[in-house]
Amino acid sequence: MSQMQQVERQLREMILGLDIGPGEKLTERWIESRFGASRTPVRAALLRLETEGLVARDGRGWTVSPINLAEIEQIAVYRQAVEAAAARLTAMLTDKSGLDAIEAMLDSCGPDTPREEWHRVGTDFHVELARLSGNEFLFRAVRDAMTRLSRARWLEIRDEAASARAWAEHGTILTALRAGRGDEAADLLIRHIGGSRDRLVGSLQTERRGLRARGFAVVAA
Amino acid sequence: MSQMQQVERQLREMILGLDIGPGEKLTERWIESRFGASRTPVRAALLRLETEGLVARDGRGWTVSPINLAEIEQIAVYRQAVEAAAARLTAMLTDKSGLDAIEAMLDSCGPDTPREEWHRVGTDFHVELARLSGNEFLFRAVRDAMTRLSRARWLEIRDEAASARAWAEHGTILTALRAGRGDEAADLLIRHIGGSRDRLVGSLQTERRGLRARGFAVVAA
DNA sequence: GATACCATTTTGGTATCCCAAACCGGGATA
DNA sequence: TATCCCGGTTTGGGATACCAAAATGGTATC
Numbered sequence: 001m002s003q004m005q006q007v008e009r010q011l012r013e014m015i016l017g018l019d020i021g022p023g024e025k026l027t028e029r030w031i032e033s034r035f036g037a038s039r040t041p042v043r044a045a046l047l048r049l050e051t052e053g054l055v056a057r058d059g060r061g062w063t064v065s066p067i068n069l070a071e072i073e074q075i076a077v078y079r080q081a082v083e084a085a086a087a088r089l090t091a092m093l094t095d096k097s098g099l100d101a102i103e104a105m106l107d108s109c110g111p112d113t114p115r116e117e118w119h120r121v122g123t124d125f126h127v128e129l130a131r132l133s134g135n136e137f138l139f140r141a142v143r144d145a146m147t148r149l150s151r152a153r154w155l156e157i158r159d160e161a162a163s164a165r166a167w168a169e170h171g172t173i174l175t176a177l178r179a180g181r182g183d184e185a186a187d188l189l190i191r192h193i194g195g196s197r198d199r200l201v202g203s204l205q206t207e208r209r210g211l212r213a214r215g216f217a218v219v220a221a
Numbered sequence: 222m223s224q225m226q227q228v229e230r231q232l233r234e235m236i237l238g239l240d241i242g243p244g245e246k247l248t249e250r251w252i253e254s255r256f257g258a259s260r261t262p263v264r265a266a267l268l269r270l271e272t273e274g275l276v277a278r279d280g281r282g283w284t285v286s287p288i289n290l291a292e293i294e295q296i297a298v299y300r301q302a303v304e305a306a307a308a309r310l311t312a313m314l315t316d317k318s319g320l321d322a323i324e325a326m327l328d329s330c331g332p333d334t335p336r337e338e339w340h341r342v343g344t345d346f347h348v349e350l351a352r353l354s355g356n357e358f359l360f361r362a363v364r365d366a367m368t369r370l371s372r373a374r375w376l377e378i379r380d381e382a383a384s385a386r387a388w389a390e391h392g393t394i395l396t397a398l399r400a401g402r403g404d405e406a407a408d409l410l411i412r413h414i415g416g417s418r419d420r421l422v423g424s425l426q427t428e429r430r431g432l433r434a435r436g437f438a439v440v441a442a
Numbered sequence: 443g444a445t446a447c448c449a450t451t452t453t454g455g456t457a458t459c460c461c462a463a464a465c466c467g468g469g470a471t472a
Numbered sequence: 473t474a475t476c477c478c479g480g481t482t483t484g485g486g487a488t489a490c491c492a493a494a495a496t497g498g499t500a501t502c
Contacts, residue, residue: 002485002486003485003486004485004486027452027453027454028453028454029452029453029454037486037487038486038487038488039454039486039487039488040261040264040485040486040487040488041485041486043261043265043454043455044264044265044268044485047265047268047269048268048272051269051272059494060453060454060455060493060494060495061453061454061494062454071357074356074357074358074359075358077306077310077356077358077359078303078306078356078358078359078362080306081302081303081305081306081359082299082302082303084302085298085299085301085302089298135295135298135299136292136295137295137296137298137299137366138298138299138302141299141362145358223455223456224455224456225455225456248482248483248484249483249484250482250483250484258456258457259455259456259457259458260456260457260458260484261455261456261457261458262455262456264484264485265455280464281463281464281465281483281484281485282464282483282484283484
């Protein structure tokens with residue numbers, strides 16, 4: 001694997017893992033020394049992460065993108081559009097094996113599953129569903145949206161009840177899809193995403209003070 | 222403006238203007254000498270154009286993305302999802318001045334308007350409509366989709382009747398939006414995009430032999 | 443104590459150099 | 473004639489040097 005890809009992957013992991021806080025300044029030279037690569041691959045990695053929305057230009061320099069509540073709300077609307085469309089396509093599939101795989105993935109999460117895994121599976125549910133649609137653009141849209149939401153979702157304070165409800169909603173969506181009821185699945189998905197957004201934004205607004213205290217930039221809605 | 226941005230803009234224009242044919246090989250050194258910049262800004266420009274889908278990796282090297290009929294059909298589905306969502310948002314606006322501006326843009330095209338201008342306005346109708354939604358992600362999605370479609374739309378053989386019909390559809394969509402009938406506008410938009418896609422793909426399939434003769438790579442659906 | 447100003451350092455933008463791998467063309471061979 | 477092989481050339485990936493602009497920090501001034 002090329003160094004550019006390595007730098008990109010490691011830097012993305014540090015950003016998504018909050019090892020570098022939202023809003024923090026980045027210098028090409030720091031990244032260079034941190035990962036033992038020269039500026040050429042570093043710049044390439046930054047350019048790509050910029051298109052992913054994980055890094056942003058700040059004047060002449062670079063910044064880890066802040067958590068942006070307005071953006072989170074806009075992404076929810078965007079997701080509702082593309083995930084509903086993907087669901088309608090997926091419901092028309094005759095081969096249900098893809099749905100089985102997604103269900104197995106959901107079922108693999110139990111009470112003792114680490115939080116990290118819940119986070120990943122909760123993301124992959126949506127991404128893999130979009131992939132099943134067979135439409136590359138819908139898939140990328142969902143994947144990129146979930147990437148942008150990743151840090152916010154990680155910072156969210158989720159109560160047990162909310163998590164259980166979300167998982168139940170995933171189940172009903174799968175059931176509708178398996179039965180070929182695309183419109184119903186789309187509708188459920190839209191409500192599910194709306195609910196997620198409300199809880200997410202609410203949680204972050206509550207937590208805002210604490211997050212700022214940790215040095216995380218949180219931009220208001 | 223930085224050289225990277227200049228190279229990016231000029232190269233994009235050459236690709237969209239078919240000065241460099243779809244499928245053609247690109248070398249960083251050729252671009253470097255062509256635009257009088259060094260490889261650093263050239264590489265940055267290529268990385269960005271890659272995310273726009275105008276340029277693709279070909280093994281170790283670079284290629285101008287071919288015209289891809291399968292991609293065009295997938296983009297249509299994607300557009301239907303995001304443009305319908307944008308239309309529903311736009312219909313809820315109380316301020317109709319944005320719609321007035323779009324209508325004025327449409328009206329500025331007359332019988333003696335150059336083809337280039339029709340192409341641009343036909344694109345901007347959709348992009349500006351999405352911009353009015355106020356949702357940055359829907360806007361970018363439409364803008365990027367239209368960019369990817371640009372070359373194919375330019376190569377399309379459009380008969381007078383089809384163009385007139387498309388323009389009439391634009392008008393009815395605006396009317397529905399102005400009246401706040403978002404669902405109707407969304408439905409009209411979905412049909413409009415579907416019709417565009419059918420004519421576009423049909424035209425390209427008919428033209429395929431001729432396009433190949435011009436050295437343009439056209440990938441089948 | 444606050445502020446304006448200047449010297450120094452840092453930083454991103456660019457040009458250029460090196461290298462290993464891929465590519466290409468021609469000649470030998472079957 | 474078709475195929476294989478080999479060496480020279482090209483090419484992208486990476487490293488580094490240089491520069492102008494921006495940030496920084498300390499100092500003199502009010």
